[in-house]
Amino acid sequence: MNLPHNAKAHFAKQHMDDAAKGLAAVADKRLEESEENQRAYERFYNNLALLSGGSIALSITYLGYLKSLSKVVLHQQWLAASWISLFICLMCSVFYVFFQTHYGFFYRNREYCEAVKKRYETEINEVGNLNVVNLQTESEIEAYTAPRREAARTSGKNAKWNERREKFYERSWIWTGRVARLAFLTGFGLLLAFAIKNM
Numbered sequence: 001m002n003l004p005h006n007a008k009a010h011f012a013k014q015h016m017d018d019a020a021k022g023l024a025a026v027a028d029k030r031l032e033e034s035e036e037n038q039r040a041y042e043r044f045y046n047n048l049a050l051l052s053g054g055s056i057a058l059s060i061t062y063l064g065y066l067k068s069l070s071k072v073v074l075h076q077q078w079l080a081a082s083w084i085s086l087f088i089c090l091m092c093s094v095f096y097v098f099f100q101t102h103y104g105f106f107y108r109n110r111e112y113c114e115a116v117k118k119r120y121e122t123e124i125n126e127v128g129n130l131n132v133v134n135l136q137t138e139s140e141i142e143a144y145t146a147p148r149r150e151a152a153r154t155s156g157k158n159a160k161w162n163e164r165r166e167k168f169y170e171r172s173w174i175w176t177g178r179v180a181r182l183a184f185l186t187g188f189g190l191l192l193a194f195a196i197k198n199m
Helices: 005-068 076-127 140-199
Strands: none
Touching: 005 076, 005 140, 076 140
């Protein structure tokens, strides 16, 4: 069945609108879940910091108890290594959220600066296609585009400045998380081994 051109255009627009609505719904859900995941990660690393600090405190108490016995304390170097690992975990867990927040700040700033730059560049490129009364001569067009060209250049510079900081904090954020998890497992394993050897 052949539809008239107007009907085809109507259905095509309707399909495009439906696809756009579907994309918007998925994007909203994705953003919502991303924020929930970020809060879950923050809770995880806060708990990791608390567990590390608590493990250090309890092991100090346990060492005091062991020293009060007549028995020789074995493998004290394991306990010292455990404290070092747990302290590293504590510090990395505390700074994880700090680095993640800074990464998000500079990421959004870079994105904003790039959008501003694109806006000014688009205005410069499209001014010739507009029939604006007071933008007919070369000098009028130059007077219109010159400040926008400068603003686009400044925004590009700002985007690069933010991008450098974004990359630094992204690497710091990712690596503090990795080190925190590894240090906790190492420290807790050493602490457990020390406790078992001294039972």
